Amino acid sequence: MERENFIIAIDGFSSCGKSTVAKAIAKRLNFVFVDSGAMYRAVTLYFLRNRIDITDTEAIKTALANIHIDFIPNTDKTQILLNGEDISDEIRQMEVSEKVSEVSAIKEVRHAMVAQQQQLGARRDIVMDGRDIGTTVFPDADLKIFMTADPLVRANRRHAELVAKGEQVTLDEIIENLAHRDHIDSTREESPLRQAEDAIVLDNSNLTQDDQLDFVLEYFNERKK
Ligand code: DC
Numbered sequence: 545m546e547r548e549n550f551i552i553a554i555d556g557f558s559s560c561g562k563s564t565v566a567k568a569i570a571k572r573l574n575f576v577f578v579d580s581g582a583m584y585r586a587v588t589l590y591f592l593r594n595r596i597d598i599t600d601t602e603a604i605k606t607a608l609a610n611i612h613i614d615f616i617p618n619t620d621k622t623q624i625l626l627n628g629e630d631i632s633d634e635i636r637q638m639e640v641s642e643k644v645s646e647v648s649a650i651k652e653v654r655h656a657m658v659a660q661q662q663q664l665g666a667r668r669d670i671v672m673d674g675r676d677i678g679t680t681v682f683p684d685a686d687l688k689i690f691m692t693a694d695p696l697v698r699a700n701r702r703h704a705e706l707v708a709k710g711e712q713v714t715l716d717e718i719i720e721n722l723a724h725r726d727h728i729d730s731t732r733e734e735s736p737l738r739q740a741e742d743a744i745v746l747d748n749s750n751l752t753q754d755d756q757l758d759f760v761l762e763y764f765n766e767r768k769k
Contacts, residue, residue: 551672552685553673555676557729565748569761573764586611587653588640604650613625646728649733651734661674662681662682675737688742702722
């Protein structure tokens with residue numbers, strides 16, 4: 545039976561503004577927005593807090609069985625709960641950013657998260673952003689966008705975001721973190737970051753948020769059921 549809900553997959557490199565676009569589309573179309581990166585960040589935070597050895601498969605499996613992730617949908621900010629605790633701000637800290645690519649490359653972690661993501665999109669109209677949404681999570685998504693932007697533009701954006709939150713971090717540290725994450729995300733064995741063959745590329749280096757929203761909406765209107 546053909547699926548009736550509409551799925552928009554937005555993938556791309558770190559700090560390309562995927563979540564910003566995804567959130568705006570969800571708001572405009574009244575879709576549920578899911579930030580899949582926040583889920584990997586939540587797992588990473590749990591691993592850091594509980595000192596999980598990421599080379600110990602049994603410890604990883606036990607930890608995953610004890611992790612429950614919930615979203616509070618369609619608020620302006622992504623609100624995510626880890627075992628009932630709101631960890632929305634904590635998962636954006638550099639300590640988590642520095643470890644998240646290693647944690648999200650672990651096979652057991654990916655299998656657990658992909659299964660949860662597929663459930664979230666089973667019946668609802670959804671916009672999900674991440675790295676492997678159009679390739680692994682929803683290979684049959686109705687619209688796939690692959691976002692990219694100039695690395696320096698990305699680093700400057702992320703730097704401004706963190707500084708605004710009061711984090712002490714240099715632009716060089718951000719450039720290094722982004723390059724490191726892109727490398728791990730693109731070269732890992734399990735569902736690496738890559739552009740789906742049927743994805744539409746959106747380079748937003750020189751685009752406003754409204755331009756990006758219009759770009760995606762145009763394709764949405766073309767494909768809507
Ligand atoms: O989108 P983000 O920067 O918050 O994602 C954090 C990390 O999670 C990113 O470095 C790679 C990983 N990730 C992933 O492997 N697969 C996804 N679908 C989403 C994120």
